[in-house]
Amino acid sequence: MYISDDSRSISVMASILLNHGTILLHDDNDHITPVKSDLLVVGNEIAEIRPQINGFGKDTVILDCTGKVVSPGFIDTHHHVWQTQLKGRHANATLLDYMPRGNSTGALYNAEDVFWGELAGCLEAIDGGTTMLVDHAHITHGPLHAPNAISATVSSGIRSIYGYCDTPNVTSWNPLTFAAATPDYFDSQLADLAKQQPFGDGRVQLGLAFDSFFLPKEMVIERYKSARSLGIKLVTSHYARGPVVGQHSVVELLEAYGLLGPDILLSHASNATPNDAALLASANAHVSTTPETELQAALGFPVAFRDDLHGVASLGVDSHSNNSGDMLTQMRLALQAARGARNQSFVDAGKNPNFVKHTVEAAFNLGTIKGARAVGMEGQIGSIAVGKLADLVVFDGESPAMVCAAEHDPVAAIVMHASIRDIEAVIVDGKIRKSGGKLLAVQGPTGGNLEWKTVAQKLMESRTRIEAEYRKIDMKSATARIMEVFQMKPENFVDSL
Ligand SMILES: [Zn+2]
The missing domain is CATH 3.20.20.140 (Metal-dependent hydrolases)
Incomplete structure (x- = not known):
């Protein structure tokens, strides 16, 4: 059995600087404070959170987060x-x-x-x-x-x-x-x-x-x-x-x-x-x-x-x-x-x-x-802190949905106003997986990039094949069998009270 690994892995010292964002920081009581700050990711970890970070390498990828909200994944x-x-x-x-x-x-x-x-x-x-x-x-x-x-x-x-x-x-x-x-x-x-x-x-x-x-x-x-x-x-x-x-x-x-x-x-x-x-x-x-x-x-x-x-x-x-x-x-x-x-x-x-x-x-x-x-990973994920894994989501705080709300209360902007459309970038384990509002290509199991469009096409072919089999099943009889197998009580299933 072979399970492919992600050979696109970049050097552990690869770094990403999220510049001028509003970072959502948890305290020990789970209270969240939005802080205007820079955030540096080195390898797969959050390395620094400071108002201004200058000492980054020349290969550092810079994400301009002006007007953006940086949330834990x-x-x-x-x-x-x-x-x-x-x-x-x-x-x-x-x-x-x-x-x-x-x-x-x-x-x-x-x-x-x-x-x-x-x-x-x-x-x-x-x-x-x-x-x-x-x-x-x-x-x-x-x-x-x-x-x-x-x-x-x-x-x-x-x-x-x-x-x-x-x-x-x-x-x-x-x-x-x-x-x-x-x-x-x-x-x-x-x-x-x-x-x-x-x-x-x-x-x-x-x-x-x-x-x-x-x-x-x-x-x-x-x-x-x-x-x-x-x-x-x-x-x-x-x-x-x-x-x-x-x-x-x-x-x-x-x-x-x-x-x-x-x-x-x-x-x-x-x-x-x-x-x-x-x-x-x-x-x-x-x-x-x-x-x-x-x-x-x-x-x-x-x-x-x-x-x-x-x-x-x-x-x-x-x-x-x-x-x-x-x-x-x-x-x-x-x-x-x-x-x-x-x-x-x-x-x-x-x-x-x-x-x-x-x-x-x-x-x-x-x-x-x-x-x-x-999931027993509080020390590694779930909030933004130096030393935690770099799992981050960047929201466009100036989108039609989030504008003004993100300025007043970015947590409210995310919970009450944001949709997937407002998610500009997603970083998992220090790697950018969504950028400019679009999913990036991933590596297939035998190498080579897979764009979302290819994935969608493969899915549709797969769906067509599954659908042909699905249509052969007598679902009414299958449902009755499920009731028997799981020992469900027919008298508990009613049309109205
Ligand atoms: Zn479930």
């Missing part, structure tokens, strides 16, 4: 990055609709489809200012799928924890049937990848994505133990208590199995109990709220601003086949939804709130420093 803690070819299919889907049509149709992807879907998912994220993501990669439908996905992630230039996943493999579509056991290559491939990691100059680390809590206790414990002994730093799982997947608590199960710890990241945590929240906080485990999914698919109200979970919360995109691929949208949606819910409780009581409790700064932190905590 955004951190997306839950994303199924392979799903690009499925975009547009789930716009009116429930969770049950999505399960055969989104989740299971990964089985229609061949290893090459995975490469293009994954590369495009990473590039969409970078375009939107995401510099780090947690990839819940439930696409292990063949021995080359995960290596190709990792190779694409490396090519894209993004920072990632690739969550290798024991994916339920489809053995037949009509009727929909899943393989009874994990594929025989799973354990050895996991061990191989763990030995080889990190990939891409250290940017891409291996994680484990685990949703097989139906397995016997000993097997679940063994899976976590073996992952941890292989040096895997993060285990991520879905957890959405409710009428579709049931009322059991994944948090209590992990606690009972002795597995809860700071390397645990649960996506959604919808309807988590107060006991769940207390257990997560005491274990320093984290959650990833994905507001677009939770609001559409009736998972329950997003918990990012829930009093007992806000401390361990972060934000994610989840399925970019349906949701916006950027964190600007997730921050804004989480914030305004939480405000709306709080306000409604006042209105229902015939009262008016005297203040807006949930702030733009809190939303911004969910997409930056709290994401870094959720």
Whole structure:
């Protein structure tokens, strides 16, 4: 198995000077202060932040940041990055609709489809200012799928924890049937990848994505133990208590199995109990709220601003086949939804709130420093500081959307006004990946530059092939099988109340 590295890597002493920008600096209490300053990147780190930096080398790339806002790169803690070819299919889907049509149709992807879907998912994220993501990669439908996905992630230039996943493999579509056991290559491939990691100059680390809590206790414990002994730093799982997947608590199960710890990241945590929240906080485990999914698919109200979970919360995109691929949208949606819910409780009581409790700064932190905590990388990413990794986003503070707002309060300008269009440059690990508002070409796995247009063309070819297979599936029968396999209760599915 060969996973290409990014041979375009430039000398570790390569440097970039961001001149005259407004830099967003976090203090120890997560309060953000905008400071007019220069910022020097040397190699993959932030080397200096001073009002005027003169002593840079003659090869230093200079980005004039006059009128620009320099933000830490955004951190997306839950994303199924392979799903690009499925975009547009789930716009009116429930969770049950999505399960055969989104989740299971990964089985229609061949290893090459995975490469293009994954590369495009990473590039969409970078375009939107995401510099780090947690990839819940439930696409292990063949021995080359995960290596190709990792190779694409490396090519894209993004920072990632690739969550290798024991994916339920489809053995037949009509009727929909899943393989009874994990594929025989799973354990050895996991061990191989763990030995080889990190990939891409250290940017891409291996994680484990685990949703097989139906397995016997000993097997679940063994899976976590073996992952941890292989040096895997993060285990991520879905957890959405409710009428579709049931009322059991994944948090209590992990606690009972002795597995809860700071390397645990649960996506959604919808309807988590107060006991769940207390257990997560005491274990320093984290959650990833994905507001677009939770609001559409009736998972329950997003918990990012829930009093007992806000401390361990972060934000994610989840399925970019349906949701916006950027964190600007997730921050804004989480914030305004939480405000709306709080306000409604006042209105229902015939009262008016005297203040807006949930702030733009809190939303911004969910997409930056709290994401870094959720992945155990607070010391390296999530805020701008000397010695941290150079993951930066440059916004045009004088764009039609951001002008005046960026001058008054740049954090408000980003959370309330900015869109992807306003992102001029993205730097990941000290390398410029977007410049002048355009994604730069990336290096393909066999060398040679790949422009976005080529990626888009490959995606369309791949989509056409997948679509031809998709049309052969009886989705009504597949949905009924999903209900059986996951032991869903038909009486819980109703048209109206
Ligand atoms: Zn998910």
